[in-house]
Amino acid sequence: MTKKKKQIILLTMKFIKEKGFLAFSYDDLAKELGITKAGIHYHFEKKGDLGVAVCTYLEETLEQTYSDIKQETIKTTDKPLVFLSKRAAQVDRHAVCPISALQADYNDLPGTMQEKVRQISQREVRILTELLEDAKQDGGLKAMDDLEGLAALLITSAKGGLQYQRVLGDAFFSKVWTAFNKLLKCD
Amino acid sequence: MTKKKKQIILLTMKFIKEKGFLAFSYDDLAKELGITKAGIHYHFEKKGDLGVAVCTYLEETLEQTYSDIKQETIKTTDKPLVFLSKRAAQVDRHAVCPISALQADYNDLPGTMQEKVRQISQREVRILTELLEDAKQDGGLKAMDDLEGLAALLITSAKGGLQYQRVLGDAFFSKVWTAFNKLLKCD
DNA sequence: ACACTAACTTACTAATAGGTAAGTTGTCAA
DNA sequence: TTGACAACTTACCTATTAGTAAGTTAGTGT
Numbered sequence: 033m034t035k036k037k038k039q040i041i042l043l044t045m046k047f048i049k050e051k052g053f054l055a056f057s058y059d060d061l062a063k064e065l066g067i068t069k070a071g072i073h074y075h076f077e078k079k080g081d082l083g084v085a086v087c088t089y090l091e092e093t094l095e096q097t098y099s100d101i102k103q104e105t106i107k108t109t110d111k112p113l114v115f116l117s118k119r120a121a122q123v124d125r126h127a128v129c130p131i132s133a134l135q136a137d138y139n140d141l142p143g144t145m146q147e148k149v150r151q152i153s154q155r156e157v158r159i160l161t162e163l164l165e166d167a168k169q170d171g172g173l174k175a176m177d178d179l180e181g182l183a184a185l186l187i188t189s190a191k192g193g194l195q196y197q198r199v200l201g202d203a204f205f206s207k208v209w210t211a212f213n214k215l216l217k218c219d
Numbered sequence: 220m221t222k223k224k225k226q227i228i229l230l231t232m233k234f235i236k237e238k239g240f241l242a243f244s245y246d247d248l249a250k251e252l253g254i255t256k257a258g259i260h261y262h263f264e265k266k267g268d269l270g271v272a273v274c275t276y277l278e279e280t281l282e283q284t285y286s287d288i289k290q291e292t293i294k295t296t297d298k299p300l301v302f303l304s305k306r307a308a309q310v311d312r313h314a315v316c317p318i319s320a321l322q323a324d325y326n327d328l329p330g331t332m333q334e335k336v337r338q339i340s341q342r343e344v345r346i347l348t349e350l351l352e353d354a355k356q357d358g359g360l361k362a363m364d365d366l367e368g369l370a371a372l373l374i375t376s377a378k379g380g381l382q383y384q385r386v387l388g389d390a391f392f393s394k395v396w397t398a399f400n401k402l403l404k405c406d
Numbered sequence: 407a408c409a410c411t412a413a414c415t416t417a418c419t420a421a422t423a424g425g426t427a428a429g430t431t432g433t434c435a436a
Numbered sequence: 437t438t439g440a441c442a443a444c445t446t447a448c449c450t451a452t453t454a455g456t457a458a459g460t461t462a463g464t465g466t
Binding site (some may be wrong): 154204210 | 237238239241242313315319320322323324325326327333336337340341344365367368369371372374375376377378379380382383385386387391394395397398399401402
Binding site (some may be wrong): 067074 | 412417
């Protein structure tokens, strides 16, 4: 993977978070990188190829965040929320989670990308479920039994919350975050 | 409001839920209605005009659902979830909540639409908060105090859940829904 | 000095987007 | 019968989109 390719992927990530995959263009990339549109096509022949590369990058950062958090020396019961917080921190202001953005465009994505988006979506929920299971085993979450349901609740709310934040401001996401804390500390 | 105008608005709603506001075109509408693109422009000169009309329609259906639920003879403690259920029922399969779709395109929307989307988003949260307050006053939700936070949690999760449903299937949204029920019945 | 290659640029195509101006058609009232 | 208006159609414009083919340039190994 060349430096330029990585640079293009990172910039594409930025555009996906701000505008979505369908709404950004090769020309947007070209202008910001100071090269021509055809120069981008040289690195990623079709837009779908670039999209798949971005998905692969998203997979990698997800697994990276996961292995980081497993090694960290914090209380196991805190890890679920730290995971969500780390993930949310990767989203810039006035943007949304890139996975959410890809889900929004899902119906019009090339098949190869749909497959990847499905995998990542599923994997993220699975990871949070595992962290919740660890937390429970460690003595937390006494009242909770349906940890898959809890993981689904937290993930969907976090993603939805980031989307609302764009419209209603930072204060709104703070409310959601406070609710998360209260929800997980009812032991 | 002519019949044709309403017909266009309803079809636009369908496209927004399936593809988003930016991704559907006047040509899509024209083909489905059996008239030409210019025929749509006759009724809604700019795409933004059509967008505002759709937003107004969304406002009306939201208020309609609200006044319906206030009059219904069901337990006050059940009304928050019935509200969410009624709202979710208005979303077809493999589509998302139209408000979510407009939030996703928010940054590229004309200013007049942004204002409307902000208002509707805020109003929906407010309505759910009121229903939760009524439920608490009626004896439910004993453990809960931050009802604004709870409303934010439920709304964001419902919206996020519908988006995940598109990718991971109906079973996923069911998990979220089950979590809602457990969450509100801890009295 | 020479050939090869990576990383481009220039110049193009076909399709689609939103939007407009001018003309057409059917209906209804005076 | 005639005029007027609503609801269109035809024909166009400009901008933007993804994508391609062919040519250029800078560096690298021999």
